[in-house]
Amino acid sequence: MKGRTIILDHIRGREAAALLVDGQLDDFLIATDAPAPGTIYRARADRPVKGQGGMFLTTPDGPAFLRQVKGLAPGVHLLVQVTGYAEPGKAIPVTAKLLFKSRYAIVTPGAPGLNVSRSIRDDEERDRLQEVAHTEMGKSGFGLILRSACVGVDADEIAEDIAQMANLADQVLQDDGDAPGFLTDGDGPHVQAWRDWTDPADVVTQPGAFAEHGVLDLLDDALSARTSLPGGGFLFIEPTRALVAVDVNTGSDMSLAAGQKANFACAKALPRALRVRGLGGQIVLDLAPMAKKDRRGFEAVLRAALRADGEETSLAGWTPLGHFELQRKRGRIPVAEMLK
Incomplete structure (x- = not known):
């Protein structure tokens, strides 16, 4: 198909x-049963964490943790937004930088300026979208980012999307409550x-x-520990409490370049494999043997593959034992946990 x-x-x-x-x-x-990323609370600052530059907050869904809290005193109420999922027993990760995100527009109350996605390179299209942005947001103090999905879309449809997000932002920011409370929910899977x-x-x-459409069978295959690679190699992806271990194997290929081919295939396949499984946190790759001179090429292929992935992932680099480490945002709860 x-x-x-x-x-x-x-x-x-x-x-x-x-x-x-x-x-x-x-x-x-x-x-999931956990608060979805994008959920906005009115929270109360409770207890600073010395040495981490953070603060524990009280929300209607339990404790949350906010980083970079210079000048924030206990007892103060503030608006925060959920940024990801917490590990069991840990506080909900939140930020004070609110974003109101839709299909075409992202309204940014704390970051003024009207911007168009950098991936839109056509000058005429950028000029058209800038005109739409200025028409809808010219008198607003909010910032705006027009997403790449705007390309070729009717101006009225984009303007309607901008207006909905700007109105939602205005309603949320006008909140004057004086106790922890829930303001908006994050988007569900369909939205x-x-x-x-x-x-x-x-x-x-x-x-x-x-x-x-065979999704259930495809999901069973995708959630198995073993993932096949082009060329006969395969991966084993095994989450533990501390990290996600990825073991790369060459399979039946016994050629001198088998390790390099399997590792490069892993670099291309890994983002999708992690995305479908909903895995994040520390990712450790136990790669197949290959020459050190090929490491830079492996990193380039992996970086290119991650560029098309929606989840924020940073390349931590090589360990003394030759493993490669990644740090991936916990933007989802592992699908296997939801389907137990």
Whole structure:
């Protein structure tokens, strides 16, 4: 099956969304019981953490942790937004820099300026979008980023999207409550799929679509520890409490370049493998043997693959034992935990 297909359905009573690209599961979203990223609270500052530059906060969903809190005193109320998922037993990660994100627009109350995504390179299109931005936000003190999905979209549709996000931002910032409270919820899987999977695709919404389109079988394959690579190699991806271990194997290839080929294939396949599984945190790659002169090429391939991935990931580098380490934002709860 060629092309892109977005399937919106439910699995085990939870809202879920699957993105298929050429018949392969490229992304998968599932609702969780934890506060979704994007949720906004009115929180109370409780206890500073010396040495970490952070503060524990009280929210309606439990304790949260805010970094970079210079000048913030205990007892003060402030607006914060959930940025990811916490490990079991830890506080919810939040930020005081609020973003109101939709399909075409991101309204940034704390960062003035009207901007167009850098990935839009056509000068005429950038000028058109700048005009739309100035028309809708010219008198506002909020900042705005127009996303790459705006390319070729009717100006009225973009303007409507901007207005909705600006109105939501205005309502939230006018909050004058004096106790911890809930203000807005983060997007669920179906809305997030509409917001972020913007490339042209067939969209399927009827109940039972996961079974009809083979998503359940693809999900079983994707969540197994072993992932096949082009050329006969394979990965073992095994989450532990401390980190995610990725073991690269050459398989039946016994050539001198087998290690290099398997490692480069791993670099291309790893972002999708982590994304579909919902894995983040510390990622440690135990690569197949290859010459040190090939390390720079491996990093270049991995960096290019991660550039197209939506989750923030930093390359930590090589260890003395020859492992390669990544640090990936915990933007999702592992899918395997949700499907137990």
